[in-house]
Amino acid sequence: MAFGLIVGSASLVAQPVTIPIETENHVIVLQTDISNGLHTVYFGKPLAYPNEYAAVSGGYNYNDDNAGIYDAAYTPAGTWNLSEPAIQVTHADGNKSLDLKYLRHEVKPIDANSYLTTIVLKDPLYAFQVSLYYKVWKKENVIEQWTEIRHSEKGPVILRKYASANMYFSNKDFYLTTYNSGWAREMQPGETKLLPGLRSVDSKLGTRAMLLQSPNFILSFGKPASENEGTVMLGQLAWCGNFKLDFEVDSYRNLRFIAGINPYESEYTLQPNQSFKTPSLVYALSNSGTGEASRGLHNWARKYRVLDGEGERLTLLNNWEATYFNFDENKLKGLFKGAKELGVDMFLLDDGWFGNKHPRDGDTAGLGDWQENVKKLPSGLGYLVQEARQEGLKFGIWLEPEMVNPKSELYEKHLDWVIRQPQRPEKYFRNQLVLDLANPDVQDFVFGVVDNLFTKNPELAFIKWDCNAVIYNAYSPYLQKRGLPQSHLYVEYVKGLYAVLERIRAKYPKVPMMLCSGGGGRGDYELLKYYTEFWPSDDTEPVERIFQQWDYSYFFPAIVTDNHVTDWGRQPLKFRIDVASMGKLGFDIVTSHLNAMDRSFAQQAIKNYHSFKDIVWHGDQYRLVNPHEADISALLYVSRDKTRAVMFNYLVNTRYKITATDRPVVLNGLDPQKKYRVKEINTYPGIASTIDGNKEYTGDFLMKVGINPDVTLLRTSVVLQIDEVK
Ligand code: DGJ
Numbered sequence: 001m002a003f004g005l006i007v008g009s010a011s012l013v014a015q016p017v018t019i020p021i022e023t024e025n026h027v028i029v030l031q032t033d034i035s036n037g038l039h040t041v042y043f044g045k046p047l048a049y050p051n052e053y054a055a056v057s058g059g060y061n062y063n064d065d066n067a068g069i070y071d072a073a074y075t076p077a078g079t080w081n082l083s084e085p086a087i088q089v090t091h092a093d094g095n096k097s098l099d100l101k102y103l104r105h106e107v108k109p110i111d112a113n114s115y116l117t118t119i120v121l122k123d124p125l126y127a128f129q130v131s132l133y134y135k136v137w138k139k140e141n142v143i144e145q146w147t148e149i150r151h152s153e154k155g156p157v158i159l160r161k162y163a164s165a166n167m168y169f170s171n172k173d174f175y176l177t178t179y180n181s182g183w184a185r186e187m188q189p190g191e192t193k194l195l196p197g198l199r200s201v202d203s204k205l206g207t208r209a210m211l212l213q214s215p216n217f218i219l220s221f222g223k224p225a226s227e228n229e230g231t232v233m234l235g236q237l238a239w240c241g242n243f244k245l246d247f248e249v250d251s252y253r254n255l256r257f258i259a260g261i262n263p264y265e266s267e268y269t270l271q272p273n274q275s276f277k278t279p280s281l282v283y284a285l286s287n288s289g290t291g292e293a294s295r296g297l298h299n300w301a302r303k304y305r306v307l308d309g310e311g312e313r314l315t316l317l318n319n320w321e322a323t324y325f326n327f328d329e330n331k332l333k334g335l336f337k338g339a340k341e342l343g344v345d346m347f348l349l350d351d352g353w354f355g356n357k358h359p360r361d362g363d364t365a366g367l368g369d370w371q372e373n374v375k376k377l378p379s380g381l382g383y384l385v386q387e388a389r390q391e392g393l394k395f396g397i398w399l400e401p402e403m404v405n406p407k408s409e410l411y412e413k414h415l416d417w418v419i420r421q422p423q424r425p426e427k428y429f430r431n432q433l434v435l436d437l438a439n440p441d442v443q444d445f446v447f448g449v450v451d452n453l454f455t456k457n458p459e460l461a462f463i464k465w466d467c468n469a470v471i472y473n474a475y476s477p478y479l480q481k482r483g484l485p486q487s488h489l490y491v492e493y494v495k496g497l498y499a500v501l502e503r504i505r506a507k508y509p510k511v512p513m514m515l516c517s518g519g520g521g522r523g524d525y526e527l528l529k530y531y532t533e534f535w536p537s538d539d540t541e542p543v544e545r546i547f548q549q550w551d552y553s554y555f556f557p558a559i560v561t562d563n564h565v566t567d568w569g570r571q572p573l574k575f576r577i578d579v580a581s582m583g584k585l586g587f588d589i590v591t592s593h594l595n596a597m598d599r600s601f602a603q604q605a606i607k608n609y610h611s612f613k614d615i616v617w618h619g620d621q622y623r624l625v626n627p628h629e630a631d632i633s634a635l636l637y638v639s640r641d642k643t644r645a646v647m648f649n650y651l652v653n654t655r656y657k658i659t660a661t662d663r664p665v666v667l668n669g670l671d672p673q674k675k676y677r678v679k680e681i682n683t684y685p686g687i688a689s690t691i692d693g694n695k696e697y698t699g700d701f702l703m704k705v706g707i708n709p710d711v712t713l714l715r716t717s718v719v720l721q722i723d724e725v726k
Pocket of ligand 1: 320351398535
């Protein structure tokens with residue numbers, strides 16, 4: 001791709017315009033037809049001679065009546081389309097037909113690695129246009145697609161469906177992996193071959209995307225997805241509101257893919273000369289399987305997307321499962337001592353610290369009343385922050401500022417701020433309701449909650465931002481009062497949230513914040529512009545967690561996933577700490593309950609974690625043995641310069657006759673020329689390692705033959721540190 005601003009426009013006698021959207025290893029080619037319709041004509045490896053892209057479409061010969069629209073770059077409804085549309089509108093005059101023709105395009109370089117292609121399509125009959133955006137990061141093979149819709153008709157236009165992206169693949173045989181979820185069972189993968197017809201994955205939860213279905217997906221071309229070979233696309237609709245992904249194998253056995261906001265109850269009235277920007281579809285492509293695609297996405301996320309993605313994170317002790325709502329100053333100060341003893345960076349005060357008229361002593365009251373509870377915390381938060389500092393700890397705090405309990409002063413004073421159907425009984429999700437973020441006063445309130453906390457306690461080092469409820473009885477008092485359609489609520493809620501986060505980040509650009517959602521409800525690449533990390537699941541049972549972390553790892557780098565050691569399950573402390581170390585490590589236990597051996601093991605394991613965390617956070621991840629397919633699971637993180645690596649191995653099947661130790665695990669990502677020593681770390685006091693730490697291996701050997709971590713029923717969790725021998 002040559003750089004410099006490249007522009008094109010429709011000519012009167014239509015000459016085909018060919019627009020390649022090229023990453024380092026992939027290309028999507030769009031091309032106009034004789035009447036300026038824009039089509040996707042190619043998806044595959046880039047051609048050596050870009051002038052040959054123009055000839056690609058010549059080899060295809062679909063010639064029935066509907067040929068010429070099925071592969072539209074953005075499929076309009078109401079004229080001659082017979083497939084799932086990307087856009088459906090009702091014009092100002094009530095007419096529902098839409099046609100879109102190529103008007104012009106430009107390619108703008110951003111830096112040596114990235115560029116933005118903008119293509120403008122216009123209806124020949126109506127003053128209505130759609131701009132398609134493709135932002136490309138070449139080296140990472142990552143593309144972000146979104147659209148912007150505008151019109152200058154005589155009155156408002158109703159947008160009935162308004163997708164972010166519309167893609168077309170003519171490779172044969174498509175395999176789709178999607179993720180079914182629920183509380184404490186997030187990211188359960190399922191792969192199916194797509195058959196002719198439409199397969200949709202969607203959500204209607206309002207506040208969060210991932211509780212039941214996930215906006216993350218893997219598309220594999222030609223055969224089921226595999227880790228080290230084959231063409232795959234790993235993607236996500238970056239929107240925490242309602243989403244819809246439509247996969248349609250058409251009558252030509254090609255795949256149409258349309259992703260965007262869920263049109264469900266979301267007709268949007270667009271005023272003349274205003275524009276509607278859709279959320280982004282973000283995806284990574286690879287011709288060498290899901291491993292490479294994940295590494296591309298991880299690198300992109302850390303470098304270009306996640307707040308402070310290449311920075312540091314704070315290890316912590318959280319008091320949620322240690323105390324639930326039952327704590328006071330002294331109990332917390334006792335936990336500070338435990339945190340210091342463990343050697344973590346921060347203490348995180350969870351739910352239950354607020355509410356006076358309706359104290360937050362359980363999850364039925366107090367939410368919305370963000371003043372310290374004077375009984376539990378008579379000396380206030382400031383005092384706790386200072387006390388933590390005395391112990392050498394930073395102090396973080398839990399908030400759920402988008403929500404309200406009906407038993408709260410906020411609800412009593414501001415019923416008009418609450419999403420609820422005024423004429424129906426209220427329906428609660430975890431005993432709470434959602435605030436109407438479409439309302440700018442509510443946005444001010446939510447911003448104020450955060451701002452007040454920081455103004456009063458400038459040393460606060462971290463926020464855990466929770467979101468436990470979905471929207472039931474979707475009805476906005478604000479939209480009603482302003483005479484605006486209720487069908488704007490789902491969209492305005494999310495936009496309202498972004499507006500608050502913009503303000504928070506303008507004033508507090510750096511403070512780390514965790515996205516939490518009573519389970520992995522909110523890990524998306526739009527919100528992660530404002531947050532440093534997210535909470536993948538309340539399920540911290542470590543065997544379950546191996547599977548979940550594995551499945552999240554396709555889409556998110558380890559640095560953004562928060563893993564806490566808790567008392568869930570029956571695994572020993574070593575197993576729990578090892579599993580939680582594959583991400584950002586935290587603890588949610590009462591340290592005084594640990595016996596002497598466990599305490600000393602934990603202290604050593606945290607020291608070890610501090611010594612290798614930069615590899616887990618900033619290095620390259622290689623999934624070696626899939627727990628869904630074997631008795632063990634093995635994952636490797638390799639430093640960028642390939643001089644250091646850390647490998648995590650776990651037993652995931654406890655039947656007597658396991659085959660885990662039969663054979664070595666083959667490594668990946670090392671330098672074949674370098675020599676390495678493999679040493680077991682995180683061994684439990686008094687238990688000798690069975691790994692000979694003095695042996696030297698070349699990277700070549702480790703990546704062809706491998707090494708046996710000796711995972712057995714007695715050694716269920718094995719962490720290996722791999723260092724270059726100079
Ligand atoms: C749900 C979160 O996932 C938990 O970690 C905890 O913060 C609770 N909310 C508090 O109510």
